[in-house]
Amino acid sequence: MKAFAQLLDRLSYTPGRNAKLALMTRYFQTAPDPDRGWALAALTGTLPFKAPMRRILLELMEKRLDAVLYRLSRDYVGDTAETVALAWPEPLHPAEPPRLADVVTALRTASKAEIAGLIETWLDGLDATGRWALLKFITGALRVGVSARLAKTALAALRDCDPDEIEEIWHGLSPPYGALFGWLEGCAPRPDVTGSPVFRPLMLAHPLEEADFAGLDLDAFAVEWKWDGVRVQIAGGGDHVRLYSRTGDDISAAFPELVAPFRFEGVLDGELLVMRDGVVAPFNDLQQRLNRKTVTRRTLEQFPAHVRLYDSLVLGDADLRALPFAERRLMLERWYSDMQPPRMDLSELVVCNSMDDLAEIWRKTRAAEMEGLMLKRRSSPYLAGRPKGHWYKWKREALTIDCVLMYAQRGSGKRSSYYSDLTFGLWREPTGGTPELVPVGKAYSGFNDAELIELDRWIRQNTVETFGPVRSVSAGLVLEIAFDAAQRSSRHKSGVAMRFPRVHRIRWDKPAHEADRLPTLEKVITGVDQPVIEP
Numbered sequence: 001m002k003a004f005a006q007l008l009d010r011l012s013y014t015p016g017r018n019a020k021l022a023l024m025t026r027y028f029q030t031a032p033d034p035d036r037g038w039a040l041a042a043l044t045g046t047l048p049f050k051a052p053m054r055r056i057l058l059e060l061m062e063k064r065l066d067a068v069l070y071r072l073s074r075d076y077v078g079d080t081a082e083t084v085a086l087a088w089p090e091p092l093h094p095a096e097p098p099r100l101a102d103v104v105t106a107l108r109t110a111s112k113a114e115i116a117g118l119i120e121t122w123l124d125g126l127d128a129t130g131r132w133a134l135l136k137f138i139t140g141a142l143r144v145g146v147s148a149r150l151a152k153t154a155l156a157a158l159r160d161c162d163p164d165e166i167e168e169i170w171h172g173l174s175p176p177y178g179a180l181f182g183w184l185e186g187c188a189p190r191p192d193v194t195g196s197p198v199f200r201p202l203m204l205a206h207p208l209e210e211a212d213f214a215g216l217d218l219d220a221f222a223v224e225w226k227w228d229g230v231r232v233q234i235a236g237g238g239d240h241v242r243l244y245s246r247t248g249d250d251i252s253a254a255f256p257e258l259v260a261p262f263r264f265e266g267v268l269d270g271e272l273l274v275m276r277d278g279v280v281a282p283f284n285d286l287q288q289r290l291n292r293k294t295v296t297r298r299t300l301e302q303f304p305a306h307v308r309l310y311d312s313l314v315l316g317d318a319d320l321r322a323l324p325f326a327e328r329r330l331m332l333e334r335w336y337s338d339m340q341p342p343r344m345d346l347s348e349l350v351v352c353n354s355m356d357d358l359a360e361i362w363r364k365t366r367a368a369e370m371e372g373l374m375l376k377r378r379s380s381p382y383l384a385g386r387p388k389g390h391w392y393k394w395k396r397e398a399l400t401i402d403c404v405l406m407y408a409q410r411g412s413g414k415r416s417s418y419y420s421d422l423t424f425g426l427w428r429e430p431t432g433g434t435p436e437l438v439p440v441g442k443a444y445s446g447f448n449d450a451e452l453i454e455l456d457r458w459i460r461q462n463t464v465e466t467f468g469p470v471r472s473v474s475a476g477l478v479l480e481i482a483f484d485a486a487q488r489s490s491r492h493k494s495g496v497a498m499r500f501p502r503v504h505r506i507r508w509d510k511p512a513h514e515a516d517r518l519p520t521l522e523k524v525i526t527g528v529d530q531p532v533i534e535p
Contacts, residue, residue: 037176
């Protein structure tokens with residue numbers, strides 16, 4: 001635990017990517033088995049236990065700190081583990097820190113009633129850094145600026161191999177990854193995951209730039225619609241079918257209707273959508289299914305999931321990734337015709353006779369409720385990462401609208417001291433009534449560090465009311481918000497939900513009463529008078 005605590009502590013204060021990689025690689029080289037395997041599981045989000053930690057820690061802290069003071073401290077710090085670690089009394093008799101393996105074993109075998117006692121005993125014997133690391137470990141919410149991909153990149157340094165080699169076998173393994181470490185250090189053969197439904201690293205596209213368009217040979221590319229869904233990979237092997245997100249997270253449990261009905265051997269690439277009667281539903285409907293561990297029968301019926309396929313990586317025991325896209329597409333079409341998998345179909349190819357024709361189709365993507373176009377070189381193999389010159393994405397233009405800042409909340413992690421979560425609204429003018437602001441969205445991005453400091457200062461100086469961690473501010477700051485789409489929503493007071501809102505500009509110069517009205521945003525839904533970002 002001590003070495004792991006030191007690793008997390010240094011990672012949290014180390015901004016550079018290469019420096020973080022060096023810290024993790026050194027830890028993996030020196031930490032013993034199986035502790036380093038459990039540390040890897042924590043860094044990649046694959047720990048095999050879950051506990052109601054918020055409730056447990058609240059009950060433990062109530063014995064040591066006033067409940068209101070604890071809640072206010074948690075809101076101010078923005079991190080539960082850090083708050084508890086700092087507020088917990090220092091040990092009278094420091095104990096030897098437990099090994100990570102011992103923590104895992106104890107939590108996996110303990111009853112729910114015993115977990116609180118275990119955590120209390122461990123916390124009583126640790127210093128502040130140890131307490132913080134322990135709580136980070138058992139909650140899985142590390143927040144030290146390390147993604148699963150970055151952890152695997154550090155791991156690859158043990159063998160001096162490409163991280164994609166680890167990705168190829170990752171989902172056929174389980175913590176504490178003894179076989180993986182054995183292979184990386186040359187002590188054991190490469191783990192055999194043959195027949196397992198494993199994730200393959202995705203091939204990604206570059207945004208289509210003006211220079212790319214000018215030199216494009218249209219005959220060399222296949223054109224597809226860019227669907228407004230979520231990129232997924234569906235993998236089958238043995239008696240299992242799994243659905244993976246673009247980052248390799250297994251999301252099968254949230255979409256049982258996609259993985260239960262059939263069995264196949266292979267790996268397919270596609271887009272996750274909600275579809276009713278052959279019509280793709282708005283992205284807001286898909287959001288009702290995302291980030292759920294389990295789903296109810298009602299949710300399955302109201303938001304039926306669907307996968308639109310557009311590439312085949314593996315079929316049977318044949319790895320197709322080295323083949324040109326045109327060949328992979330033909331093999332996918334034949335596979336689909338033979339299998340007729342439920343809740344799936346093929347992404348259609350768009351026929352374009354000229355570059356002018358392509359540009360005209362792109363201009364109509366918003367009216368067609370498409371996110372844009374995809375251009376895929378017919379000769380392209382399936383290459384992991386974002387190789388230049390193979391795939392292009394040509395997204396429709398973003399929309400913008402001037403909103404008024406209404407509420408702000410502290411961020412998390414490095415932003416826990418700043419009001420960076422911004423809720424904004426538009427003016428609604430009731431008949432014969434006074435104009436009022438109604439919230440239409442929330443944004444966390446689009447501003448740099450210097451702008452964040454200015455925003456935070458303005459919010460603190462213009463707060464009119466507080467609701468726990470939330471501040472209500474005076475109607476005085478206009479934010480130009482960029483967004484991709486809007487749709488009706490009964491969950492919002494305004495009746496409208498925005499797709500991917502982000503701050504495009506802070507309009508320090510514009511009076512709040514000159515911000516846009518709600519009908520302006522409502523027109524976006526019907527396609528009337530759509531505002532766009534000026535080039």
